[in-house]
Amino acid sequence: MFHDSVLNMNKPRIAIGIDIGGTNTKIGIFDSEGNLISFEKISTLKDLSPEKFIDHLAQQSEQILKQKLGLALGDPAIIGVGAGAPMANYFTGYVDQAPNLGWKNVPLRDFFKKSFKVPAVIENDANLAAVGENKWGAGKSFQDFVLVTLGTGVGTGLILDGKLYRGHDALGAEGGHIIIPHDQKRLCSCGGMNHLESYLSAKGIKETILQLTKEEWTIEKLGALFAEGDLKATSIIHQIAQELASGLVSMGVLFGPQAFIIGGGVSKLGDSFNQVVKQKLDESIHFSLKGKIDIKTAALASDKGAVYGGAAHIIDEVSKL
Ligand SMILES: [Zn+2]
Structure with a gap:
């Protein structure tokens, strides 16, 4: 080959x-x-x-x-x-x-x-992962997008004007620590309260599943039950989609991206989850952006996104020399 x-x-x-x-x-x-x-x-x-x-x-x-x-x-x-x-x-x-x-x-x-x-x-x-998606994945045709990885933690990568944006001293682009409105109080791994990561990390989602079902489900099981139309699974999906959309609304109005690209283990929930997130996003985002921002699943395998990005990054870096 x-x-x-x-x-x-x-x-x-x-x-x-x-x-x-x-x-x-x-x-x-x-x-x-x-x-x-x-x-x-x-x-x-x-x-x-x-x-x-x-x-x-x-x-x-x-x-x-x-x-x-x-x-x-x-x-x-x-x-x-x-x-x-x-x-x-x-x-x-x-x-x-x-x-x-x-x-x-x-x-x-x-x-x-x-x-x-x-x-x-x-x-x-x-x-x-954002650099990888931009060069070889779901972000190829976009100049402005936010990659959101939902895994052990919640990470974000910003591609603005076709370039990775890191903030001063590379301390920015940490959308996982955006505060979202919530009727609960959950600590984030960073010590903050009600950050997006408190709810959308793998641990956060498992906690929500346990609260709503008193059972321990994997993300795969949640996805499968949701696809079957199970009522409990549907209500969990709507809750976590709302929590994610709350974070995306803040990022959306700040950066006006063409898309949010969802990666990490939770992206296994796929397009039907993305559709619910998009619906919630459009319900609460500023009218000028309603219907304008795509929600896509990352194209590079979720466990390999960062290695693709590493290769893409060094190729771009060396080509600038
Ligand atoms: Zn945090």
């Missing part, structure tokens, strides 16, 4: 996307068109120092590169590595603090450059 075509091209160009999470780290090897050549998931080894762990990632990546493409790290065919990690700051190249990794003041970009022997960029994972 394309493996062969990559090998047969005069100048194969390869990009590496990495997504470091609290539990697992994903490594994706791509060609410059965004075709995934290899994907591997390994444990995030928190016992290792960050420097040693990045070294370990480099060894793993090199093994894959050698096996699949006959390339060693440092080969000019390798464009670079784009890596996502919690609180990764593109501008400084540091992760100042990532409690779920036990990291503090980590010069992550330099560690990547040193171990992988290629150019490197770092970003938070939602930003990377």
Whole structure:
């Protein structure tokens, strides 16, 4: 297949996307068109120092590169590595603090450059997912959109005027911590009250399901029952769609995006959920925007969005040099 075509091209160009999470780290090897050549998931080894762990990632990546493409790290065919990690700051190249990794003041970009022997960029994972969707996914035809990842947490990535917007010192674009109106009081993982993440994270949705059914359902079960027209499932879907729409209304009036692209594990609920969210959004957003903002499901597989984005990001970065 394309493996062969990559090998047969005069100048194969390869990009590496990495997504470091609290539990697992994903490594994706791509060609410059965004075709995934290899994907591997390994444990995030928190016992290792960050420097040693990045070294370990480099060894793993090199093994894959050698096996699949006959390339060693440092080969000019390798464009670079784009890596996502919690609180990764593109501008400084540091992760100042990532409690779920036990990291503090980590010069992550330099560690990547040193171990992988290629150019490197770092970003938070939602930003990377937005870049990936913009280059190769559901955001290809948009200049302005907000990617919303609904997973362990709620992350947002802003593409404005065709470019990733991070805010000063990369401290912005954290739509998961928008305060939404609610008759309950729920703490957010950040310590705030009634943030979008308090309700739309996987944990938040499970809490809502438990409140309304006294049972523990998976997202898949919720989706399946909703598709069958189950009344309880329908009322849960309407509640979480309303909560999500409350956050989207705030982001919508601020940025006037063409679309919200929903990624992460909850995006498995798919288009029928998106339709309910769109209906709630249009009910409460300013009249000038009613009916104007699409709600789409991310096109890149939810567990791979950030590795696609990492590869897309480093390709764009290097092309600017
Ligand atoms: Zn919060």
